[in-house]
Amino acid sequence: MDSSSGFQRRSGLTNRICCSEHPDAALIEDYRAGDQICSACGKVIGDRVIDVGTEWRTFGDEKGDVDPSRVGGPENHLLNGADLSTMIGPGPSRSSDFNPKYHNRKTLSGSDRALINSFREIGNMADRLNLPRTIVDRANLLFKQVHDGKNLKGRSNDAIASACLYIACRQEGVPRTFKEICAVSSVSKKEIGRCFKLILAALETNVDLITTGDFMPRFCKNLRLDVMVQRAATHIARKAIELDIVPGRSPISVAAAAIYMASQVNIIKAFLKSNSASEDKRSPKDIGDIAGVADVTIRQSYKLMCPRAAELFPEDFKFAIPVSQLPPQ
Structure with missing residues (x-):
């Protein structure tokens, strides 16, 4: 028992x-x-009782040649053909030797084959970036629209797939940088950028402008920074843009420079009884490897922000060292 x-x-x-x-x-x-x-x-x-029966009821006088039992994988409505299962049967010769042949090689069109390969590539890239299924579905739909419209003739399917994944991330509110997409793709950053602009024009769609807040939580998490550093960096980046201190700089470089500035002040952790400072200092190279920005670019943005650092930090910010002792420009 x-x-x-x-x-x-x-x-x-x-x-x-x-x-x-x-x-x-x-x-x-x-x-x-x-x-x-x-x-x-x-x-x-x-x-965990498994129902091994068929999904449909089949009557003897109505069966005919079609068996509606549940078999094979689910249909993909983005493809022109519904049945993509592989069937192995005898070849055209009537000899006694069994000559197996993949029937779907004849029935599957070249267009569907290209779609399947591109969908697989989008899925592989999304897996490497830990993206959810909703982004993959949106990227597949974008690729299907571009493929059916034949708007980007002459461009490689891998470049189009990478650009579609980038657009899907932007439209779903979890943007990734071009360098992050390029890192999991076999296409150059320049080619992905070209396809990105062409797809937006061809589909007459748009994407929201990226901000420093779109990348800050992910960058700080990957850098294993304290939550107080993240809050300070978010405030610094937003304030720098409001005061027009970093004109012409991309949100990614501004976010990276703000993280560098916030990580240099040795924040006193409020939950510690002692006045020990947090070990959250990061170099421009460490931040650049995560953000996909050159350390020289981070230093240039930091150089513009450093003279007005006192205006950028939150008013209730707890410093272990004064702002005047920030690293030199």
Whole structure:
């Protein structure tokens, strides 16, 4: 008897599962939940019951040549052909030797084959970037629209797929940089940028402007910075843009420079009783490797922000060292 699950097996001619409290009560099978339930007390006796039956009812006089039983993978409505299962059968020769042949090589069109390969490439890139399924679906839809419209003739499918993934990230509110997409793609950053502009023009769509706040949480998390450093860096970047201290600089470089500035002041952690400072200092190279920005670019933005650093930090910010002792420009 298994007391934890509440069932026992009856000995004798039959070896069946029954309720430990009501061994003679009939069991009700809930196929939807996959459970076996005691009809007397309602206790779940067994779980994970697998329904091996077909999804559709088939009658003898209506069966014909079509069997609506559930077989194969799900349909992909982005493809022109619905049935993409591989069927192996005898070849055209009538000899006794079995000559297997992949039938879908004949039935699958070149257009669908290109779509399948591109969808697979988008999925692989998304997996490397830990992107959710919603972004993959949007990127696949964008690629399908571009492919059907034949708007980017002469461009490689890999470049179009990479640009579609970049656009999908922007439209779903989780933008990635061109360098991040380029790192998981076989296409250059320049080619992805060209396809990005062409796709926006061809599909007459747009993307929201990226801000420093779009990248700050992810960059700080990858750098393993304290949450107080993240809050300070977010405030510094937003204030620098409001005061027009970094004109013409990209949000990514401004965010990286703000992280560098916030990580240099040795923030006193409020939850520590002692006045020990946090070990959150990061070099421009460390930040650049995560943000995909050259350390020279970070230093240039930092040079513009440093003279007005006192205006950029939050008013209630706890410093371990004064702002005047920030690293030289």
